[in-house]
Amino acid sequence: MNKPGFTGLLIIFFLILASRFIYAQAGTGKDRTPVKIETRIDQVAALADESPDQAIPLAAELLKQLNKNEDKPNRAKVLKTLGGSHYNLGNDRQALEYYEQALTLYRELEDKTGIGSMLNNIGLIREIQGDYSGALKRYIEASSLFTETRKDKYLALSLTNIGNVYYTLGRFDRALEYLTQALRINEKAEDSSGLSKSYNNIGNVYLSLKDYQIALDFYNKALAINKKRNNLYSLSTSYNNIGLVYQGLNKINEAIEYNRLALELSRKINDQSGVIHSLINSGNIYFDENNIDQALIYYQEALRISNSNKQGFTHATILQNLARLRTKQNLPDEAIALYKEALDFAEKSGSLILLEDIYNGLADAWQKKGDYKRAYDYMTLYKVIADSAYNTESNDRLNRLRVSFESEQTERDNQLLRQQNIYSQLALKRQQTIRNLLIIISIIVIVSAIFLFSLNQSKKRKNTLLAERNEQIIKQKEELNLLYKEQYKLNETKNKFFSIVAHDLKSPFQSILGFSELLCSEYEHLDEAQRRDAASNILKVSTDTFRLIENLLEWGRSQTGGVYAVFKIFNIRELVVNTLPVFEPQIQTKKIRLTYDLPPLLNAWADPDMIMAVVRNLLSNAIKFTPVGGEIHLSATMTHDAVKLSVKDSGGGIPPDVMAHLFTLDPKVQRAGTMGERGTGLGLTLCREFMELNHGIIKVESEAGKGSTFTIIMQPKHHAV
Numbered sequence: 001m002n003k004p005g006f007t008g009l010l011i012i013f014f015l016i017l018a019s020r021f022i023y024a025q026a027g028t029g030k031d032r033t034p035v036k037i038e039t040r041i042d043q044v045a046a047l048a049d050e051s052p053d054q055a056i057p058l059a060a061e062l063l064k065q066l067n068k069n070e071d072k073p074n075r076a077k078v079l080k081t082l083g084g085s086h087y088n089l090g091n092d093r094q095a096l097e098y099y100e101q102a103l104t105l106y107r108e109l110e111d112k113t114g115i116g117s118m119l120n121n122i123g124l125i126r127e128i129q130g131d132y133s134g135a136l137k138r139y140i141e142a143s144s145l146f147t148e149t150r151k152d153k154y155l156a157l158s159l160t161n162i163g164n165v166y167y168t169l170g171r172f173d174r175a176l177e178y179l180t181q182a183l184r185i186n187e188k189a190e191d192s193s194g195l196s197k198s199y200n201n202i203g204n205v206y207l208s209l210k211d212y213q214i215a216l217d218f219y220n221k222a223l224a225i226n227k228k229r230n231n232l233y234s235l236s237t238s239y240n241n242i243g244l245v246y247q248g249l250n251k252i253n254e255a256i257e258y259n260r261l262a263l264e265l266s267r268k269i270n271d272q273s274g275v276i277h278s279l280i281n282s283g284n285i286y287f288d289e290n291n292i293d294q295a296l297i298y299y300q301e302a303l304r305i306s307n308s309n310k311q312g313f314t315h316a317t318i319l320q321n322l323a324r325l326r327t328k329q330n331l332p333d334e335a336i337a338l339y340k341e342a343l344d345f346a347e348k349s350g351s352l353i354l355l356e357d358i359y360n361g362l363a364d365a366w367q368k369k370g371d372y373k374r375a376y377d378y379m380t381l382y383k384v385i386a387d388s389a390y391n392t393e394s395n396d397r398l399n400r401l402r403v404s405f406e407s408e409q410t411e412r413d414n415q416l417l418r419q420q421n422i423y424s425q426l427a428l429k430r431q432q433t434i435r436n437l438l439i440i441i442s443i444i445v446i447v448s449a450i451f452l453f454s455l456n457q458s459k460k461r462k463n464t465l466l467a468e469r470n471e472q473i474i475k476q477k478e479e480l481n482l483l484y485k486e487q488y489k490l491n492e493t494k495n496k497f498f499s500i501v502a503h504d505l506k507s508p509f510q511s512i513l514g515f516s517e518l519l520c521s522e523y524e525h526l527d528e529a530q531r532r533d534a535a536s537n538i539l540k541v542s543t544d545t546f547r548l549i550e551n552l553l554e555w556g557r558s559q560t561g562g563v564y565a566v567f568k569i570f571n572i573r574e575l576v577v578n579t580l581p582v583f584e585p586q587i588q589t590k591k592i593r594l595t596y597d598l599p600p601l602l603n604a605w606a607d608p609d610m611i612m613a614v615v616r617n618l619l620s621n622a623i624k625f626t627p628v629g630g631e632i633h634l635s636a637t638m639t640h641d642a643v644k645l646s647v648k649d650s651g652g653g654i655p656p657d658v659m660a661h662l663f664t665l666d667p668k669v670q671r672a673g674t675m676g677e678r679g680t681g682l683g684l685t686l687c688r689e690f691m692e693l694n695h696g697i698i699k700v701e702s703e704a705g706k707g708s709t710f711t712i713i714m715q716p717k718h719h720a721v
Helices: 004-027 035-050 051-066 073-087 092-109 112-126 132-149 152-168 172-189 192-208 212-229 233-249 250-269 271-286 292-308 310-329 334-351 350-367 373-385 391-437 439-525 530-560 572-589 608-625 683-693
Strands: 568-571 591-597 603-606 631-638 643-649 696-703 707-716
Touching: 035 051, 051 073, 073 092, 073 112, 112 132, 112 152, 112 439, 132 152, 152 172, 152 192, 172 192, 192 212, 192 233, 212 233, 212 350, 212 591, 233 250, 233 271, 271 292, 271 310, 271 334, 292 310, 310 334, 310 350, 334 350, 350 373, 391 439, 439 530, 568 572, 568 608, 572 591, 572 608, 572 631, 572 643, 603 608, 608 631, 608 683, 608 707, 683 696, 683 707
Parallel strands: 591 631
Antiparallel strands: 568 603, 603 707, 631 643, 643 707, 696 707
């Protein structure tokens, strides 16, 4: 633990002298004691941030001296100081107990500022514990109180806390809305501390959106303020955030340097949580750089600190990272032990992110150990978790909607409470008016008029409130209609898909069965040409059916999230040339002249297997719609930021009504080729989805009677750096 600074020692020394003075004066006069007690309370509160471990015993002693019933304001202040001291030391449970006691006293005192402050503090701890709904309720109630009392500084803090909860829930639009409101208040008040927090929090949102440059701009603004104010806690946070940006930008040296600065500051101010996160970030960077020894040092140091105050998710994350490292070091026994310890927390908390990583890691570790049975069992568990990604996403969405509903309900409840307070005040005024009427009869008419006017205003307010609620109901109905339309669209897509499967799988097999039955029953009565023709038809239908099944499988995997792009640098010419032999029979059958203009040194950055699948589909379509004796030309070009590959045919072009639905499962897309060839209707949809996975696009140009040109646009190889 860090030694207290010179200022801290002076405060402690002064408090000891003051304590002795008060004890010596006890009983000499009641009028002097409260002043001395209040002075000491303020001094201990000032010490809570700098040396919280020293503030706790002093505050506890003060609490014993205060009368429970007669000195509630000072007891509330001391309880607040105790809660803050424990919070700064990471003792969340004790901090929550003291904050709840202080909140009870402030409610009894009807101190709205004190109530709001405690609600904010309790909300912070609820947020740390993962109770986002409870945290949000308290933040919203606090913001209502601060709006009512016009405490803009505290209001900005509440809005910031609300924005942070929405950020954690993934509601980045709502997060930016509240964080921006807080920023405007801090700008108006020229509050440098509040501005620093606002810039950091808004930067966090853009970091999650992977908009690294905007995030870096906000972090640098916060950094400049924190350097000027010499706020070490906030400065450590800024360094950590900037390190994460550079890690995302793959600027490893800069990321390491900022993590080092954050780590040094966190250690200096004894911020254990900051130290742990800096160590984990540094370990991850070195692990990704394959510097295993250096990564191990950071992970072990993080584990050592975490063991003294185990915070579930963070502790399990450290264990999982260490286990992953031990597996890479070919130490499966140590890895398995670490994974199992992390698994205890993951199973209790139901964290699918941790469970997926741990099951996958256990499968690797048991495989290294040679126990393939257990490796298979854990890989099965991993696949179950991975395959449930869609359900998890749906549950997350429902949870977010639930929290959003509860927050809106809380806002309405607070609004109703404010209205009730207004009505209570009006009732009190009316009672006073009635009492005065009994004394002064001459003003009965005037008072009656005021009374009627007040009733009329009350009715107007009720009508206004009713209108607002009606608007909210209409808005909610519109949102439900939008969700219904989205669900209807998904069902339509599913029905179209099953229609394609039912028709296009049934028809080819009927053809195969027909030709096979003909060969079997009439073999002796057929001449050689007829037999060869029947066999050729079976081969053609089988080939088309295989491509249909292949497209169906690839499309199905893409819909369930089972397809991921594995980016590599590959040669465009080699990929196209390796694809062409598959289509030689069709090209020769239709006597198509195929040419290509592909630079030999042109490379692209994408998943070559997916791009090959896209090229196969485009070539298959070009051959299908090119007449006998027609032409197909392939060409490739490169600009500064893109590689383009085009497939041009001399077919009849694409009708406008088909063009509008070209990359969907609409039945209009399914057209017969120039020789009656049938398609699946999935090919172009699959091409579009594969190009999106590779951060590329697909375009088409077509003119009736002049053919069509399909162009896919990929990233050049220098994007791989």
